[in-house]
Amino acid sequence: MKPRHKRMALVGAGVALLVGAVALVLNAFSDNMVFFFTPTQVAAKEAPQNRTFRIGGMVQDGSLQRQPDGTTVHFIVTDTAHAIPVTYTGALPDLFKEGKGVVAQGKLREDGVFAASEVLAKHDENYMPPEAAHALEQARKAQSTVVQ
Template sequence: MKPRHKRMALIAGGLVILGIAVTLVLNAFQSNLVFFFSPTQVAAGEAPTGKSFRIGGMVKEGSLQRQADGVTMRFVVTDTDREMTVAYRGILPDLFREGKGVVAQGKLDADGVFAAAEVLAKHDENYMPPEAAKAVGDAHQRAAANKAAAEAAGKTLSQ
């Protein structure tokens, strides 16, 4: 084999190995990619079906229910506009509280209940995950706009 052919074979082999490495890295990245959705976005059908994603917001006061086995919990996550029931089997974080921010990772089941595999709680009194804070802020803005529109419609009807 001539030196020129050897060089070409080495370059071709290097390109094949590089292509395989890039494919493996992109596949690993894609399988670990998890998006965040608010309860309003999930209700609107924006969340993927059959794939893992994160949902976040505030834990609704009085919604935490412990099942008889003591390990399965159900609670409601809200962005003040919509609510979503979350089922979680495991030990909740120490900082998990009703009325506080939470992010849960899992999948939506056939009944519309979010089956969480992991629950993350805020880490201090003033912190809320940025995605959850944005979702709550957006819900407040929508509620204010709806209220203003309803008041404007009420004024036009009364005139």
């Protein structure tokens, strides 16, 4: 084999390895990507089925129900325009309360209930996740244009 052919073979192998590595990285990246949706977007069927995503808004007053097992809770996340029921099994953050901002990560079940695997709550009196704050503002604007 001539030196020129050896170089071409090495370059070809290097390119193949690089393409393989890039493909693996992109595949891992797409598997771990989690998108944020508002209750209005979920109600409009814009959220993916059988894929993990985040839903955010406010915990609707009077919607928190704790089950007898002590770890399962049901509550409703709303953006004032639409509401989505959520179920979660696990320890809730200490600052989780009705009427406060929340972001839940999980999957939407066939029955329309969001099965959360993780629940995130605000960390001080003035904080709300930026996505949730934006969603609530958009819902308020849409609701005020409908009312007028």
